[in-house]
Amino acid sequence: MAAPHPTWALPYKDRASLPSTPPLAAYLLRLIHLKRSNLCLSADVTTTSELLSLAEEVGDSICLLKTHADIINDFSDRTVRELRGIARRKRFLIFEDRKFGDIGSTVQRQYTSGPLSIAKWAEITNAHLFPGPLIVTALKQAAATAIAAYNTSVQTDISVGSPIEPPSYAESSSSHANATNHVPNNTSSPDRDAFAREGCDARKHSVVSITHTISTQTEPMSPQATPSFDDSDPIPNINSPFLRGLLLLAEMSTEGNFLTGSYTSSCVEVARQHKDFVLGFIAQRSLNTQKEDNFITMTPGVSLPPPGQEGKVGGDGLGQQYNSPRSVVLEKGSDVVIVGRGILNADDRSAEAERYRQEAWTAYEARIGRRR
Numbered sequence: 433m434a435a436p437h438p439t440w441a442l443p444y445k446d447r448a449s450l451p452s453t454p455p456l457a458a459y460l461l462r463l464i465h466l467k468r469s470n471l472c473l474s475a476d477v478t479t480t481s482e483l484l485s486l487a488e489e490v491g492d493s494i495c496l497l498k499t500h501a502d503i504i505n506d507f508s509d510r511t512v513r514e515l516r517g518i519a520r521r522k523r524f525l526i527f528e529d530r531k532f533g534d535i536g537s538t539v540q541r542q543y544t545s546g547p548l549s550i551a552k553w554a555e556i557t558n559a560h561l562f563p564g565p566l567i568v569t570a571l572k573q574a575a576a577t578a579i580a581a582y583n584t585s586v587q588t589d590i591s592v593g594s595p596i597e598p599p600s601y602a603e604s605s606s607s608h609a610n611a612t613n614h615v616p617n618n619t620s621s622p623d624r625d626a627f628a629r630e631g632c633d634a635r636k637h638s639v640v641s642i643t644h645t646i647s648t649q650t651e652p653m654s655p656q657a658t659p660s661f662d663d664s665d666p667i668p669n670i671n672s673p674f675l676r677g678l679l680l681l682a683e684m685s686t687e688g689n690f691l692t693g694s695y696t697s698s699c700v701e702v703a704r705q706h707k708d709f710v711l712g713f714i715a716q717r718s719l720n721t722q723k724e725d726n727f728i729t730m731t732p733g734v735s736l737p738p739p740g741q742e743g744k745v746g747g748d749g750l751g752q753q754y755n756s757p758r759s760v761v762l763e764k765g766s767d768v769v770i771v772g773r774g775i776l777n778a779d780d781r782s783a784e785a786e787r788y789r790q791e792a793w794t795a796y797e798a799r800i801g802r803r804r
């Protein structure tokens with residue numbers, strides 16, 4: 433068997449600093465390092481209030497919260513606004529598990545418009561490759577447009593000189609973007625989250641012409657510096673960059689799925705061609721094989737037996753198959769474990785999330801050689 437890829441033994445924070453790591457991946461890797469959490473909660477709930485309570489209960493233990501926005505009965509601007517407020521306060525990124533899989537022009541619209549308008553509020557989403565590689569190009573273009581629109585909205589607010597009112601959920605800080613930094617890393621979130629409120633009231637203050645601002649200030653996929661923070665920075669002082677990234681579904685957790693062999697290899701090849709946008713994969717194991725690879729692997733189908741019990745958790749009778757955090761992270765080299773019902777069905781979801789976080793973190797420490 434081939435030796436594990438060097439990324440298996442490299443701490444998250446060192447991977448974040450590799451020169452080829454794109455800013456959103458670097459941000460996530462540093463966030464994982466600072467929160468000591470390689471846990472993604474799969475928040476598969478059907479109402480806004482359940483989603484928000486869950487985010488509050490579990491937010492401190494996770495680096496990412498994964499949504500299925502299309503199962504939330506009352507999904508609205510309020511859902512987005514309040515979820516983003518919690519994400520900012522508790523420091524996690526949002527991943528909408530949309531699993532795009534259509535022709536390019538359709539996925540662009542699915543990503544940026546309609547009642548979900550995913551590109552406006554989720555830093556990360558995912559796609560299947562079965563429509564062909566141009567699905568990635570299409571989503572990347574749409575992400576660039578969303579970022580440009582965000583940049584424009586920031587610039588507009590500056591041009592008109594009228595501050596956006598901090599929304600009711602906002603933290604007390606309300607610093608605004610400066611005119612030279614169009615994707616403000618260190619800007620507090622009223623600006624960022626104002627973008628998510630498009631369609632509500634965030635931009636109604638802006639009445640100036642924005643033509644000049646767009647032509648001079650907007651760049652596709654803003655190549656801004658990676659947000660800097662290190663071990664000495666307290667977590668509350670980091671702000672997520674307004675960037676968008678994609679995960680390719682290279683493997684699935686379900687029994688009998690067809691995402692195997694050359695299909696999986698094609699996902700990796702396509703990802704290598706779009707390293708500025710494809711952060712990594714949904715897969716059951718690390719797919720880093722070439723020297724330069726530094727993709728982030730996120731693995732669903734993860735569950736633990738109840739506290740005090742041993743053994744493997746059985747499937748759900750509908751194809752889902754489970755592995756332990758230890759097996760996925762230590763033996764398969766995955767970076768982030770995705771857990772849904774294992775946490776959602778617990779009596780104390782906060783304590784259960786902590787239990788998963790600790791298991792996955794201990795497995796990571798063992799993988800990089802810090803623990804047996």
Ligand code: S5P
Nearest residue numbers: 474683684685686732733752771772773
């Ligand atoms: O292969 C996959 C890919 C995904 S994104 N298998 C999965 O289970 N998922 C998602 O992970 C699935 O849609 C669900 O939201 C979550 C797993 O939930 P759990 O309750 O089984 O942990």
